[in-house]
Amino acid sequence: MATKQTIEFGRAHSKKFLDPILEIGSKIHPQYTQYSPRSFHSKHINYLGIDIETGEGVDKVVDFSKAGIVETLGWENKFNTIHCHCVLEHVPDIFTLAKNIEKALNLSGF
Secondary structure: OEOHHHHHHHHHOHHHOOOOEEEEOOOOOOOOOOEOHHHHOOOOOOEEEEEOOOOOOOOEEOOOOOOOHHHHHOOOOOEOEEEEOOOHHHOOOHHHHHHHHHHHEOOOOO
């Protein structure tokens, strides 16, 4: 999930986001006004939303702050875009999460 301003920025620059795309913290909580980065990507794009629990917007339940999860899932250098909005403040071990994001991000095109 993301803020309205983040979504507006994403829409304006959506052609720069390459797939496959991973969204960390994709669960939509109905009690809050929320926006999904999925909304500005093509419906045919390779997009995966993960969260630590099931719910609307979640394609796969994954704790991405767990050591070794990227290797377990075979996601090394897999994603060209990773969205991680409004997540870090909920994660007890942000350092492992950050390392996992780095491992999963494909940097070969940079």
